[in-house]
Amino acid sequence: AQKITQTQPGMFVQEKEAVTLDCTYDTSDPSYGLFWYKQPSSGEMIFLIYQGSYDQQNATEGRYSLNFQKARKSANLVISASQLGDSAMYFCAMRAITGGFKTIFGAGTRLFVKA
């Protein structure tokens, strides 16, 4: 069975510092994709970053990077130079090829950025 685990219900970070949000996953499928989404208090879901299971390098998108450790089945999101606007809920998600396009989401981590 496929599963996404986010063990940090809430995280605090000081503005301008970096923060790592943890995500572990479980799948027996060799081909899969990992996604991170941001959900601010306004409620919309915003795509942040994608990592494919066969990608050799960690994905980066601006201040976001994904620390992909395949052997440990972890896909942690790193936000550098945190901003007040980064305060939101963050979801890790996975799509495995054998699951078609079914995407499963973790429970989320709420990030609070302090001024």
Place this chain on the structure above:
Amino acid sequence: DAGVIQSPRHEVTEMGQEVTLRCKPISGHDYLFWYRQTMMRGLELLIYFNNNVPIDDSGMPEDRFSAKMPNASFSTLKIQPSEPRDSAVYFCASTRDLPSYEQYFGPGTRLTVT
């Protein structure tokens, strides 16, 4: 592109009433998903379609829920009869036929059943 469009944005109804949520996916997207988000259960996939055909409806909670996609640009999620425990935010999302392509979410419909 206008993005995924959902209507209504807010719906308040009484228990026992029929509720219909609507979604217009992004043009050219082959897949459409319906999710439900609650504090207790998080984000749950209810059903998804590929080229207007339902592929996986294993997340549909019970027979009171039904979803249709009569054409590539429109889908509905219906609850009949509605119950207070159906109160949640319902998201529609769409994506292209590429494994690496992210899902684009609509703004959601906040449903309150009293």
